[in-house]
Amino acid sequence: MTRGAGRFAPSPTGPLHLGSLLAATASYLDARIHGVAWLIRFDDLDAPRNQPGAEDHILRALEAHGLRWDASIIRQSENVDAYEAALTDLANRGLLFYCNCSRRSVAQKPFYPGTCRHRKLVTADCAVRILVDDAVAEFDDMVRGFQQESLARTSGDFIVRRRDGIIAYQLATAVDDGAPEIGRVIRGNDLLGTTGRQTFLMSKLGLQPPLYGHIPVLVNAAGQKLSKQSHAEPLHAEDPEANLRRVLSYLGLPEDTESTGCGCEVVLERAAESWFLARLPDTEAIEIP
Numbered sequence: 490m491t492r493g494a495g496r497f498a499p500s501p502t503g504p505l506h507l508g509s510l511l512a513a514t515a516s517y518l519d520a521r522i523h524g525v526a527w528l529i530r531f532d533d534l535d536a537p538r539n540q541p542g543a544e545d546h547i548l549r550a551l552e553a554h555g556l557r558w559d560a561s562i563i564r565q566s567e568n569v570d571a572y573e574a575a576l577t578d579l580a581n582r583g584l585l586f587y588c589n590c591s592r593r594s595v596a597q598k599p600f601y602p603g604t605c606r607h608r609k610l611v612t613a614d615c616a617v618r619i620l621v622d623d624a625v626a627e628f629d630d631m632v633r634g635f636q637q638e639s640l641a642r643t644s645g646d647f648i649v650r651r652r653d654g655i656i657a658y659q660l661a662t663a664v665d666d667g668a669p670e671i672g673r674v675i676r677g678n679d680l681l682g683t684t685g686r687q688t689f690l691m692s693k694l695g696l697q698p699p700l701y702g703h704i705p706v707l708v709n710a711a712g713q714k715l716s717k718q719s720h721a722e723p724l725h726a727e728d729p730e731a732n733l734r735r736v737l738s739y740l741g742l743p744e745d746t747e748s749t750g751c752g753c754e755v756v757l758e759r760a761a762e763s764w765f766l767a768r769l770p771d772t773e774a775i776e777i778p
């Protein structure tokens with residue numbers, strides 16, 4: 490079993506694009522330089538959003554860019570028993586409650602105001618929330634520095650199981666990233682605001698949080714993060730080395746002309762030698778042309 494590994498955790502909702510290649514490359518280099526395994530986990534619980542063939546496309550694209558993973562592919566859809574056990578554990582300690590507030594009524598407020606806390610609702614057609622009380626989540630981010638969040642003011646009691654029965658992203662991710670196999674989570678800044686809820690859940694579940702590093706995300710000219718939703722174009726398949734050089738430059742690595750044409754494996758090997766989180770551009774987002 491691996492311990493302290495790094496991981497890349499895409500959702501199989503579309504092909505790899507430049508933004509996801511950036512996150513994959515950063516976590517890969519970070520794992521390599523620290524001598525730990527690099528794992529792939531598909532965050533595929535939100536089944537209606539999954540796209541047929543996306544997993545395979547992502548894996549082939551990673552391979553084409555020289556990003557080789559070290560163990561069997563992990564899928565959240567195959568780990569549901571662990572999430573159910575975590576929910577049972579939290580419920581047994583009186584930390585969960587049912588909520589039937591409409592999405593719209595909650596979205597109008599900055600955080601969930603605790604409406605259903607004492608309503609003793611039954612299970613049908615309800616989401617499940619966890620009581621956050623006055624919890625303050627704290628962690629030292631390797632890129633963004635010390636982070637502190639009063640959950641009552643940011644999220645309020647948040648959802649751990651959705652109304653449609655699907656395990657919430659925060660719970661599944663807390664269980665998986667809190668496992669002893671995982672030691673280093675390098676991912677995009679857009680997830681910085683979810684980390685406090687995840688470390689809070691880990692503390693409630695007796696799990697050890699990994700080290701976190703939140704790197705800049707790529708945005709388009711309109712300031713939108715590159716994603717399937719913002720219609721990011723898939724990577725150009727014909728020149729993976731060029732794609733790789735592009736993301737390495739966004740990661741603040743010096744241009745390496747000696748490895749030109751040597752293939753992605755060589756480019757990555759040489760990049761790992763000069764990889765250092767502190768080189769990252771001091772910005773939350775990088776606009777790409």
Ligand SMILES: [Zn+2]
Nearest residue numbers: 588589590605
């Ligand atoms: Zn409610």
